[in-house]
Amino acid sequence: MMTTRRSLLAAAAPAPVAARVAVAQPRRILIGYQLPLTGEFSQYGERFRNSALMALDAFNRSGRLPVPVEIVFEDTRSDPREAVAVARKFVDNREIVAVLGDFSSSASIQAGRVYAEVGMPQLSQTASHPDFVKISPWQFRNITTQAYEGPRVAEWMRENGVRRVAVVAIQNDWGQSVVSNFAEAFRSGGGEVVATQFFNPGNREFRAILTEIARARPDAIYIGMFYEDGAAFLQQRRQLNIRVPVYATSSLYEPKLVELAGAGAEGVFLSTTFMATSPEPHVRAYVEEYRRRFGSEPNMFSAQAFDAVNILLEAIVRAWPEATRARVREELARTRDFPGVTGVTTFDPETREPAKTLARMRIENGQFVLVR
């Protein structure tokens, strides 16, 4: 009896060591992905999941790690409250070493507070609000922010001789940052912002806003919204016969915009990091496989997610065999010249802001055409 107990104790004694070894050599690596799979934004979540599965399959096939990597997808509807609930669930799962998502800045920021407290690396493919990476050193993003895009659009407008601009943006964290970053840069260049209008998410009636803007007689309109709102906006602009050039945020780069807005989309200027028609071989390979597997065209959002997953997988490879949350965070911060489908990406090790190249496009005859 005694011997049994002693041998049990003896067996128990080295257990912590065994456990540490087990942590270092897990049977699999888990990544959490919080995204909207139902609700108003589910088409984005769907794209993220498609891209993530593509990236993950290719990675596991490559055999670069001796253990498989798996992704746990959790639906948040991109609702900040649900995002927090999912974040708590992810941090409680000790197997999860890093998290991807969420979709909107608002949901990502709320979840980010949970991750910051516990120490979980979080990489969002789309959260572009400036405050997101300021939460803690655990937050990363794979999308250029409005602080990056806004001044470049302002410069583009100046080159085209625009002096007076009206700005229309969606009323949320992201929309606010569209307006503030752009307006600041445009004013400092000597331009004038003659009207600023926000609309509530879900509103698709822009005639009142358009009429109000037309009164200010701007040289151009800058719109910060998603493509569905943008399509309604552009259609109604055409119906009201307002012939002012429109510049748009990169979020409007989506083939469906032209399909939905028809003639209303002609002549819109916008910048982007991802072009599905790019001749680069790795972009073409991505676009073709996406098309084949999911029967739809990838857009900027799907590409953004594809790169985010790959950046995270690279960081895990570099952290291996010590794939802990802290190590993965360190390696994410070391991301340099990652050759993604959204351009060569480098994370600033301090601010954790990505740097990418922006291409200028215009919609001509229903096609997105590279301007320069």
Next chain:
Amino acid sequence: MFDRFDIFFVQQLINGFSVGLVYALVAIGFTLIFGVLNVVNFAHGEIYMIGAYAGLLAIVFLAPPWVALLLLVLAAGIVSGVALERAAFKPFRRFRDEASLKSKAMRESTLLSSLAVSIVVRESVEKIFGADMQAIPRAYADAMQEPISLGELAVASGQIAILAAAILMFAALQWILTRTDIGLSIRAVAANPLGAQYVGVNVDRTVIATFAIGSGMGAVAGILIGLYQGTIFPAMGFAPGVKAFVAMVMGGLNSIPGAVICAIVLGLAEAVATEFFGQGWADLVAYVFLVLTLVFFPTGLFGAGRERV
């Protein structure tokens, strides 16, 4: 202040009137079921959405002429209205005893059952078609979205179609309610379901007929507005549904003319509000109106109070 009363202000009034008509078009069917028949129904927005999707499917696969399209959508609306009634409302009419028939809780339990049906329907459509906006074949979309310039002012062809549809539906409904037998039984059931039953009105049939008429109109509103705005997506019924609800309450619940007038007032007020503060705040107008009405005119602006026993 007066520099605001320019050509743009007139344009703003036109915008507001057309928004009001959109609300009115939704409010007509809604008020018939919710207000007149006095059945709490929160699934009207989904009937509206089904109308838009049924129309879109017809356009994509059959490309029918306009009259046929509207008749098809009307039929789809009637079928889904009857199905909705069967699923969410009929089970609560099983209890025939007087206490249940008079029970408010019994009547209001359809609030949840209709809400449940609406969520199931919306999520199913989302599952099948996706949550994003559907592309509409250009020939049909353009017919409703063609700009028509009147000097410096502009209207869209769809606005005229919606005006015509609103007048037509309103007239048809008034005729049904005041000149036909089914209209008489609808009003009888609305005033007093138990009494109506005692004098030989078939309550079941009347309720089903009301759902058929109201839902048919809701579905037609859905396809017309969907084409005109170019936005057909699963959650499309929510925003106009809320505004139609406000218009109905403002109009006094049981008054269809009241709901129509209030819907137009609401649209105008929202558009004019954009002149003075951001559009983001314009939604506030509807709710302020709702609160003011409830505080100062508890029976609505046009309601004569409900005849109750």
